Amino acid sequence: MKFISIVNQKGGTGKTTTAISLGAVLAQKGRKVLLIDLDPQGNLSYSLGINEFNHTIGDVLMGDVAAKEAIVHLKEEGLDIIPSSIDLANIEISIAQIEERELQLKKTLTGLRKYDYVLIDCPPSFSLLAVNSLTVSNQVIIPMQMTALSLQGLDLIYSTIVQIKSNLNPKLKILGILPVMVDKRRKLSNEIKAYIEENFDIKMFESSIRNNVKAAEAPSFGKSVINYAPSSNSAKDYQAFGNEFLLISK
Amino acid sequence: MKFISIVNQKGGTGKTTTAISLGAVLAQKGRKVLLIDLDPQGNLSYSLGINEFNHTIGDVLMGDVAAKEAIVHLKEEGLDIIPSSIDLANIEISIAQIEERELQLKKTLTGLRKYDYVLIDCPPSFSLLAVNSLTVSNQVIIPMQMTALSLQGLDLIYSTIVQIKSNLNPKLKILGILPVMVDKRRKLSNEIKAYIEENFDIKMFESSIRNNVKAAEAPSFGKSVINYAPSSNSAKDYQAFGNEFLLISK
Numbered sequence: 019m020k021f022i023s024i025v026n027q028k029g030g031t032g033k034t035t036t037a038i039s040l041g042a043v044l045a046q047k048g049r050k051v052l053l054i055d056l057d058p059q060g061n062l063s064y065s066l067g068i069n070e071f072n073h074t075i076g077d078v079l080m081g082d083v084a085a086k087e088a089i090v091h092l093k094e095e096g097l098d099i100i101p102s103s104i105d106l107a108n109i110e111i112s113i114a115q116i117e118e119r120e121l122q123l124k125k126t127l128t129g130l131r132k133y134d135y136v137l138i139d140c141p142p143s144f145s146l147l148a149v150n151s152l153t154v155s156n157q158v159i160i161p162m163q164m165t166a167l168s169l170q171g172l173d174l175i176y177s178t179i180v181q182i183k184s185n186l187n188p189k190l191k192i193l194g195i196l197p198v199m200v201d202k203r204r205k206l207s208n209e210i211k212a213y214i215e216e217n218f219d220i221k222m223f224e225s226s227i228r229n230n231v232k233a234a235e236a237p238s239f240g241k242s243v244i245n246y247a248p249s250s251n252s253a254k255d256y257q258a259f260g261n262e263f264l265l266i267s268k
Numbered sequence: 269m270k271f272i273s274i275v276n277q278k279g280g281t282g283k284t285t286t287a288i289s290l291g292a293v294l295a296q297k298g299r300k301v302l303l304i305d306l307d308p309q310g311n312l313s314y315s316l317g318i319n320e321f322n323h324t325i326g327d328v329l330m331g332d333v334a335a336k337e338a339i340v341h342l343k344e345e346g347l348d349i350i351p352s353s354i355d356l357a358n359i360e361i362s363i364a365q366i367e368e369r370e371l372q373l374k375k376t377l378t379g380l381r382k383y384d385y386v387l388i389d390c391p392p393s394f395s396l397l398a399v400n401s402l403t404v405s406n407q408v409i410i411p412m413q414m415t416a417l418s419l420q421g422l423d424l425i426y427s428t429i430v431q432i433k434s435n436l437n438p439k440l441k442i443l444g445i446l447p448v449m450v451d452k453r454r455k456l457s458n459e460i461k462a463y464i465e466e467n468f469d470i471k472m473f474e475s476s477i478r479n480n481v482k483a484a485e486a487p488s489f490g491k492s493v494i495n496y497a498p499s500s501n502s503a504k505d506y507q508a509f510g511n512e513f514l515l516i517s518k
């Protein structure tokens with residue numbers, strides 16, 4: 019059972035879209051997948067059409083409900099999800115007062131059935147929630163736009179992960195950077211890609227996800243782009259990424 | 269002297285790019301402009317080439333230094349800035365313990381020279397920092413991508429602003445929503461725009477900012493796109509927005 023953080027503290031870098039799309043591709047390939055929405059803004063839950071639910075990841079973190087009780091099964095997508103809601107913002111503040119606060123997710127995310135992959139969608143900040151995700155995870159995927167501002171964020175992500183690796187979770191491994199919303203015609207995309215490859219000791223996935231309106235439309239239908247528009251460029255790109263992921267994530 | 273929050277808790281919606289570009293356009297038109305980087309990730313500071321500084325907005329918030337002391341003058345852009353650094357993340361946590369914590373920015377942002385506009389760039393969350401910005405502000409600009417997930421965020425922004433207006437700052441006024449990174453060919457952009465106009469009681473600016481690689485390149489040169497690429501589409505769009513802003517912001 020692999021726990022994978024989808025992380026980038028920069029906003030709008032395709033974290034949620036990647037968590038959903040990768041999850042849907044893996045589910046199509048017969049893997050058992052659990053998605054966890056760890057963002058108080060609940061984009062992942064919303065994108066999969068989840069408006070009503072009994073329990074959230076916040077309830078799980080507070081120890082009010084067992085993780086298993088908070089699971090919603092999505093029949094069409096073939097995967098499970100633990101949703102979030104805005105109460106998670108206050109719960110993050112409460113957890114900050116607990117001793118071993120970075121371990122709260124690890125302590126409460128127990129008693130789950132045997133999933134192949136648990137993908138955790140993180141919020142755009144290096145808040146306690148993201149640290150909790152990195153502390154419980156085996157692997158990390160970093161979706162990134164190929165822009166100048168994304169580079170500024172990369173330093174911070176890398177040093178945060180190095181810190182967590184040495185203090186809290188030695189087994190944590192960066193699987194790689196996934197270039198997203200790529201416009202292949204742009205010189206900038208290739209320049210940023212090359213710069214990262216030369217200056218950072220982080221693997222970059224071969225696959226990249228093109229900028230494609232279908233990915234931006236899918237959330238209003240409550241579906242992954244994989245199911246909403248299977249022949250679209252973004253769906254095809256995520257299929258290729260899913261294959262690459264399966265090879266590397268052993 | 270008008271204080272304006274550039275706010276949207278959704279990540280990557282062009283807040284920082286808008287704060288810088290609008291500021292640069294107003295400065296070109298002879299207005300005295302101060303930019304405040306209120307994001308611990310310091311994108312605004314980085315985008316304007318500020319790597320070394322004596323004081324940050326964090327020092328100001330903690331009362332360690334007068335606001336005036338933290339100002340950096342940017343000669344080429346013709347505007348002033350109070351930068352931020354990652355220490356702002358811990359400072360936000362400290363401020364949360366203070367009584368009247370939503371008023372800390374209002375209390376410490378004093379003794380400034382007479383600026384025409386103070387533009388405050390907010391982080392991607394509805395954290396205490398964003399609330400402080402909204403509490404001290406006269407006006408709000410909401411930059412938004414025209415995608416389905418942006419709509420989910422709009423409810424939350426609106427209710428947060430309504431709450432602050434009734435509890436903390438009755439004079440707060442939403443100037444409008446600015447569509448950013450727009451691809452005019454996309455049906456989705458027009459659908460989202462129409463949906464907002466029909467369902468939200470929030471004005472939408474006539475101007476919109478097109479998706480344009482020059483805007484994504486500018487930060488690596490430490491310049492606003494207005495100065496980096498004055499004849500680019502994004503620079504022209506921000507010029508038009510600057511004119512519209514001046515008419516409305518009276």
Ligand SMILES: Nc1ncnc2c1ncn2[C@@H]1O[C@H](COP(=O)(O)OP(=O)(O)OP(=O)(O)O)[C@@H](O)[C@H]1O
Binds near residue numbers: 032228231
């Ligand atoms: N490949 C793509 N092509 C076009 N639009 C995309 C693509 N991937 C994501 N988007 C859109 O871009 C916006 C940002 O993506 P997303 O919400 O997945 O990023 P995020 O990193 O999770 O953001 P946040 O930091 O706010 O959590 C969304 O409106 C999404 O629908």
Ligand SMILES: Nc1ncnc2c1ncn2[C@@H]1O[C@H](COP(=O)(O)OP(=O)(O)OP(=O)(O)O)[C@@H](O)[C@H]1O
Binds near residue numbers: 142165391481484
């Ligand atoms: N008009 C545009 N065309 C193309 N790229 C743009 C445009 N405006 C902004 N960008 C790029 O898109 C990314 C997100 O923009 P920006 O950082 O300004 O958003 P933000 O809302 O401040 O993000 P965050 O939520 O992380 O603070 C950046 O890499 C930026 O350079």
Ligand SMILES: [Mg+2]
Binds near residue numbers: 035139
């Ligand atoms: Mg997200």
Ligand SMILES: [Mg+2]
Binds near residue numbers: 284311390391
């Ligand atoms: Mg920003």
